[in-house]
Amino acid sequence: MGVPLLDLKAHHEPLAKEILDVIEQVFKSQAFILGPEVGKLEERVAAYCQAKYGIGVTSGTDALLIALMALGVGPGDEVITSPYSFFATAGVVARLGAKPVLVDIDPKTFNIDPSKTSQAVTSKSKAIIPVHLYGQCADMAPIMDVAKRHNLSVIEDAAQAIGSEYRDGRRACSIGTVGCLSFFPSKNLGCLGDGGMVVTNDPDLAERMKVLRVHGSQPKYYHKLIGGNFRLDTIQAAVLNVKLNYLDGWTKRRQENAARYETLFAQSGLAQTGKVQLPEPVYRDSGIKHYHIYNQFVLRVERRDDLIAHLKQKGIGAEIYYPVPFHLQECFRYLGHKQGDFPESERAANETIAIPIYPELTMAQQTEVVEAIASFWS
Numbered sequence: 236m237g238v239p240l241l242d243l244k245a246h247h248e249p250l251a252k253e254i255l256d257v258i259e260q261v262f263k264s265q266a267f268i269l270g271p272e273v274g275k276l277e278e279r280v281a282a283y284c285q286a287k288y289g290i291g292v293t294s295g296t297d298a299l300l301i302a303l304m305a306l307g308v309g310p311g312d313e314v315i316t317s318p319y320s321f322f323a324t325a326g327v328v329a330r331l332g333a334k335p336v337l338v339d340i341d342p343k344t345f346n347i348d349p350s351k352t353s354q355a356v357t358s359k360s361k362a363i364i365p366v367h368l369y370g371q372c373a374d375m376a377p378i379m380d381v382a383k384r385h386n387l388s389v390i391e392d393a394a395q396a397i398g399s400e401y402r403d404g405r406r407a408c409s410i411g412t413v414g415c416l417s418f419f420p421s422k423n424l425g426c427l428g429d430g431g432m433v434v435t436n437d438p439d440l441a442e443r444m445k446v447l448r449v450h451g452s453q454p455k456y457y458h459k460l461i462g463g464n465f466r467l468d469t470i471q472a473a474v475l476n477v478k479l480n481y482l483d484g485w486t487k488r489r490q491e492n493a494a495r496y497e498t499l500f501a502q503s504g505l506a507q508t509g510k511v512q513l514p515e516p517v518y519r520d521s522g523i524k525h526y527h528i529y530n531q532f533v534l535r536v537e538r539r540d541d542l543i544a545h546l547k548q549k550g551i552g553a554e555i556y557y558p559v560p561f562h563l564q565e566c567f568r569y570l571g572h573k574q575g576d577f578p579e580s581e582r583a584a585n586e587t588i589a590i591p592i593y594p595e596l597t598m599a600q601q602t603e604v605v606e607a608i609a610s611f612w613s
Contacts (some may be wrong), residue, residue, distance in 0.1 A: 284409055394419075
């Protein structure tokens, strides 16, 4: 039959009437720019993330960018982050003239290795960007400790992790100085285009980001700051207000699908051979409800590229997140890194594959995915 990596049609069909109704309401109101739906979403998402303030912006990338701008990061500054993430994590740092300082990942979680973070701090360090990759929180306590000792800001890249909880029950985006979310359609909470949000508990920082998202003007046409056009579209906010009502249910189904994969891979015998290694969520046994929200379900596999070609023939969706770590990207050659500098990031880039995990996935589809993977080695 074939199984797509993501089925947005199946995801949106049950919500079609609700979504079209709110779009029609925005159309009738003609309040397309920062209309009331934006403010409503900001309050709801901030509360969901256990934070006080939310500022809707144009994308997850711009969420990171505006956070750095609000914190005054610029030329000559250094920002510590992971080499293994979506490009925007380091790209926004470089766009502001600052230097991405890279720290290798933990091989189990794919998140930044906190034990190496303190070694990367210099007199030029301004901030740390831990990435909550694939929907699991980075180990924030030691990261926050390093930040406190060196007076650094912490920007949580939670583009894939809305609602994910740390081992102490705090949610992604509520732990650091500011948290950044993406509402790209493939995310657990996705809109019908681009969208994002920054959340924080700092009222002054929140106000600064609100000003920066409208070209730095306050009042209108008077500029003490140079900002940009970072406004979240009202129609997208209205759609997200509908979808936010269902987010916890979708997260539960993703977790159930992950548990089913564990059973199916165990039954196939692949997990025991070492040919396939499943994700290892580190907080599952702590009683934390949202220990991992599974934006992606990422395997380590032998002969990864051959396996992807095999799955493509079988009609099984799969993706590599991410094939080239930052230090090996051509645009970051000026950082002076070489192959072997961040071995765990390089190993992850060569061994990992994401398979379907979306909430609407059926047991039959999951069985088909696992059987297709097993047939590669049989």
